[in-house]
Amino acid sequence: MTEQQSETRNERRDLVISARGLTRRYGRTVVVDAVDFGIARGEVFGLLGPNGAGKTTTILMMLGLTEISSGEVSVLGFDPARQPLKVKRRVGYLPDAVGFYDQLTAAENLAYTAKLMGLARAERAGRIEAALARVGLAEVAAKPVATFSRGMRQRLGLAEIIVKRAEIAILDEPTSGLDPQATQEFLGLIGELKAEGVTVLLSSHMLDQVQRVCDRVALFRAGRIELMGAVPELAVKVLGAGFVVEVEAEGAGIARRLALIPGVTKVETLADDRFRMTAERDVRPDAARAVVAVDGALRKLSVDEPSLEAIYAHCFQAQPAGDVRHAA
Amino acid sequence: MRREGSPFQGLSTVFVKELADHVSSIRMLMLELLIVFTALAALYEAISSLRQTTAEDPFLLLRLFTTDQAPLPSFVAILGFLIPLMAIGLGFDAVNGEHSRRTLSRILAQPIYRDALLMGKFLAALATIGISLAALWLLVIGLGLLFLGVPPGGEEIARSLVFLVVAIFYAGVWLSLAMLLSTVFRSAATAALVSLGIWLFLTVLWPMLAPAVAQLIAPSDPRYALLGLNDPATAVWTQELLRLSPNDLFGEAMLAVLSPTTRTLGPVFLDQLRGAVIGAPLPFGESIMIAWPQTVGLVAGTIILFAFSYVLFQRQEVRA
Incomplete structure (x- = not known):
């Protein structure tokens, strides 16, 4: 398979994120249990799994926003636990159900984060204007965010990543709660980011969407990665045929x-x-x-x-919890 | 394990944004109106009583702060009561507000440390209170000039400036407390209720409870009661207990600074008064010395409470 070949080549060459034995424990509960993965530059990588499977915690560890219990992760060659500012300067993050300061306008919200990014005053206005135009919010730039719909907020969050000119965009459940049209538009924007060479890490449980935009996926289950690879590959592996x-x-x-x-x-x-x-x-x-x-x-x-849904269903329903540990 | 980069990166950005938010918020406007109107009422009463009584007082301006005319308490007492309200109003949703707006993880994903966010918020709220108090201070001086017609002396200005500084630290204690509670409680309403509860307890109930507790710790000797005197041990305990309340510390410090005749803040023994000219004002430096421990107590309270919220906030999970 050509995908497999290109994937192995990528893994050797240009890994922007690599995790080894990454673990997060809260007391005795293990939320993320020794996961290993590598994401190549320019790839769209999907993190899949039910709620509470450890996707968001994995993301937060990559950003240095939560402690790493053991193992290591490197993002663009930096250690997020020790060099969080360097990581966060290059990585854009759109949290699950992103929020903004409602009383401020879209442009003001972006101006605040742009200042926090350390962008020079001269550069800020231009970048913000361009980013808002790209996500289709140019007309409402001067309106308070309080009036924005869910879809507009998500796009504003993406505009923030565009303002940052992030090398990696981490999107946590970006399309949950969006109507079909807003979802389509948003997926289109993700495609544009990919075309520009931005590495996109996407967490979701909307399987068909993930399948549409992701080059590779990792299936999380109870803190472990069950399966990882391109969708057709996984289909062969899990369903026996494509x-x-x-x-x-x-x-x-x-x-x-x-x-x-x-x-x-x-x-x-x-x-x-x-x-x-x-x-x-x-x-x-x-x-x-x-x-x-x-x-x-x-x-x-x-x-x-070969549908991700079938793979997912197979993975999460057919197998008893005990013997899935070696599946990945 | 050391982290790289400055913890103050982004501090000024957070500060400016929070300050702008506070200054333009309706909440702040209401608090300011409340304080200005009650303070004006107290000042009005003070001015009218001062005009009738004396023009020979060397510290006429300071009288504006401390004179109380029933039913209204003095200007300083009103501030002692209302400054906490203002500080709580600005701090109770500092951290949990970011959580509930879901802005926290987005802001912390920018290249700043949490230190900058918390410190920026604290300093911005303190600056807001400082600006309001400075405006109020100018108002008092201006009204004093206008209605009393006596220009204030250098020492009076110095003493009233000390009042301003101590008042800001007094606000700092309550602000730190409110921010601590906003870190502890995820719901802003809970944090507000708990801070207001503590405020009411310390300003209203504690002055009543402290003597009772002191009685329990050091029951007064009946021999003192026979002579119609207070047992010094009980009196000392009462005062020590009262001083647990920042309200009391502020009141004592203000008494020392704004009433220059104050020689001591504790119980006085007769032998300590030997040689003292009762009613003669102390020099500025001596008054400061008397108010010093209380002021340090307020500063320490601010720092300790802030340190607690800092530690908690650093360890807190970002996700809701």
Whole structure:
């Protein structure tokens, strides 16, 4: 697989974030349990997992905002525990359900953080204006944030990262609570960041969105990374195959015929005229030929892309908690 | 493990922003109006009583601060009561407000340390109070000039300036307390209620409770009671207990500084008065000496309470 190759190459070359044995304990509870991961420059990396799986804590450790119990993490070559200012100068963070000073305008809110970033006065105004224009908030720049919708606040938070010209953007649940259109716009903005070469680290439990924008994902479960890699790769690893083709056709002996197609690992009969094939490749042309060969009437032929949802469901429901430790 | 970079990075930015917030906030406006109006009422009463009585007092201006005309207490007593309210009003939601607005993690993700945020907030609130008190001080001097028609002497100005400085530290104690509680309690309402509770306890209830507690610790000797005197041991205990309240410290310091005839703040024994000319004013330096321990107590209280909130805030989790 080409993705796998490029991934291993990336890992050797240009890691912007690397964690080794990163652990966070609160008393006896282990919230993040010895996670290892590496994120390459320019990558969009997704942290997935249920609430309380340790995603936000991992993020906060990368920013030096919470203590690291053991292990280490390096962000752009700096240690966030000892050099937090250097890390925070280069990394933008959009917290979960970000808040602003409601009585201040959008531009004033950004001006405050821009000052905290240490930007020179001359530079501030220009950068803020450009950032607001980019996230589509130029017209409301002079309005108090109190009047902003959830989606606008999220975009304002992204504008802050743009003002910072961050090399890494860490977005915690950026699309939760947004309506579909706002979500679309936001994902578009993330795509733009990626195009500019910004490394994006995204935490979410909105699986289809993550699948759409992320190059690689890490699945968190109870403080550990269960699985990590590109989505198609994980599909092969977890589901056994990458492609699920559904056939709706009438005719005798279709199921038997379909099973003979090379590359097909499994054929399930869902109804008299509906079959689901699991295959290593896209076998639709062969399936169509097979149906025609038995003189059947082909009504529908569809392929499910390997879905993160299926992987997620498989990972979090099918496996008992005890023996998942070695899955990653 | 040492962290790199200055803890004061961003301090001035936080300070300016918080100061602007305070100065333009409706909350601050209400507090200022409350203080100005009550203070004006007290001053008015003081001026009208001063005009009738004496023009020969060498410290006429200081009388403005300390004269009380029933039913109103003196200007200083009113401030002693209201400064805590102002400080609590500015501090009770300093930290938990950032939590509940969900701005804390966003601000702390900027290249600053938590030190700058907490210190900036503290200094900004203290500066706000300082500005208000300075304005009030100018108001008093101005009204004194206008209505009494006697120009203030250098010593009077010096003493009233000491009043200003001590008042700011007095506010500092309450501000630190309010900020500490805003760090401890995640809900601003809880923090406000607890600070106001402590304020009421220390200013209203404690003066009543302290003598009772002193009686328990050092029961008065019946022989003193027979002579119609207070037992000195009980009196000393009462005073020591009262001094636990910043309100009392402020009152004592102000008494020493603003009433130049004050020779001591504790119980006086007859032998200590030997050779003293009762009613003669002490020099400025001597009055300062008398007020010094109380002032240091207020400064120390401010620093200790601030240190507590500092430690708590450093260890606090950022996420809600």
